[in-house]
Amino acid sequence: MLQPMEPKTVKLAVTGKRTRALxxxxxxxxxxxxxxxxxxxxxxxxxxxxxxxxxxIVVAAKDFVSGRREPK
Known part of the structure; x- marks a missing residue:
């Protein structure tokens, strides 16, 4: 039985100075x-x-996924 494929996703835990997000x-x-x-x-x-x-936090996650930023 074939199951529908989910689009590729990247799950991230991002931490800033005062903010944490999943x-x-x-x-x-x-x-x-x-x-x-x-x-x-x-x-x-x-x-x-x-x-x-x-x-x-959103900008950092998008930059990391697109390859513009390295994780710190």
Whole structure:
């Protein structure tokens, strides 16, 4: 029996100065889904319903997946 293939995903745990997040990034489209974030409540109240694309954690994850940044 054949099962549908999931798109390739990269699961990351990203840590910044004051933020920790678990993310899933799809390398083909560089779209992302934040599974858990320590600043999620702040972003929901002050920014939007989801993590914004300019968040340093999201930018670091996308740069790592695309090969522009090495892990520190």
């Amino acid at each position: 993310m899933i990034v799809y390398p083909e489209t560089l779209s992302y889904r934040v599974v858990d974030c320590s600043r999620r409540l702040f972003c929901r109240i002050h920014v939007s319903k989801n993590c914004p694309p300019y968040c340093p």
